[in-house]
Amino acid sequence: MKKKIVVLASGRGSNFAALVQFIKRKKLNAEIVALISDNPTAGALLLADSFNIRAICIPFRKEERTNFNEKLFKTLKDSEPDLIVAAGFMKILPPEIVNYFERKIINIHPSLLPAFPGIGSIQKAWEYGVQVTGCTTHFIDNTLDGGIIILQSIVKIKPNMSLADLESAIHKEEHKILPKSVKYFIEGKIKIINRRVVIEE
Numbered sequence: 001m002k003k004k005i006v007v008l009a010s011g012r013g014s015n016f017a018a019l020v021q022f023i024k025r026k027k028l029n030a031e032i033v034a035l036i037s038d039n040p041t042a043g044a045l046l047l048a049d050s051f052n053i054r055a056i057c058i059p060f061r062k063e064e065r066t067n068f069n070e071k072l073f074k075t076l077k078d079s080e081p082d083l084i085v086a087a088g089f090m091k092i093l094p095p096e097i098v099n100y101f102e103r104k105i106i107n108i109h110p111s112l113l114p115a116f117p118g119i120g121s122i123q124k125a126w127e128y129g130v131q132v133t134g135c136t137t138h139f140i141d142n143t144l145d146g147g148i149i150i151l152q153s154i155v156k157i158k159p160n161m162s163l164a165d166l167e168s169a170i171h172k173e174e175h176k177i178l179p180k181s182v183k184y185f186i187e188g189k190i191k192i193i194n195r196r197v198v199i200e201e
Contacts, residue, residue, distance in 0.1 A: 003030040003082040003186050008089035009037055013044025014171060015087035015108055015178050020051050022179035030186045034079050038091050060091060069094045083185055086140060087178065095142050105140040106185065108178045110170050112136060112152055117145035122170060126163050132156050135174045137181040150197050151177040
């Protein structure tokens with residue numbers, strides 16, 4: 001039986017698209033059963049339609065956060081996923097979702113955690129003047145981007161790089177390590193020893 005994956009995305013969905021293509025190419029024993037977005041204008045919703053993947057929008061409004069959390073939780077439980085992938089999902093998941101799906105939610109973050117958690121990470125790294133940055137996949141827990149790290153990829157900031165160049169370089173690395181992390185999870189190769197992930201080949 002194929003493992004079921006649900007993807008959460010708020011934006012254009014480039015990581016979602018990379019994951020779809022990776023699963024097809026590598027013939028993983030998994031399928032993406034739904035794409036859920038909090039943003040009605042997210043490009044990821046259109047991509048899901050083009051891939052014949054169920055697209056679900058649960059619009060987010062600050063004044064209705066509790067209602068949003070309840071709808072998202074119900075939708076996730078109804079989907080019965082083996083894995084949830086937050087691929088550019090710009091909302092913090094509530095504890096009830098994180099606890100229910102403990103170590104079954106993988107997030108992609110555009111920095112070398114624990115540096116520059118939260119939003120605007122690429123620009124923060126750029127403005128800070130670091131010489132290397134990158135991206136990280138990690139399990140989501142009830143901290144801000146503080147969950148157990150799965151994979152990281154380094155991007156060197158070259159003297160002639162623009163911020164747009166850096167963003168592009170980081171996104172390319174995201175498209176590599178997120179699918180790999182999903183593959184390792186689906187194939188049961190992730191072992192956690194005292195917060196350190198060991199990939200069992």
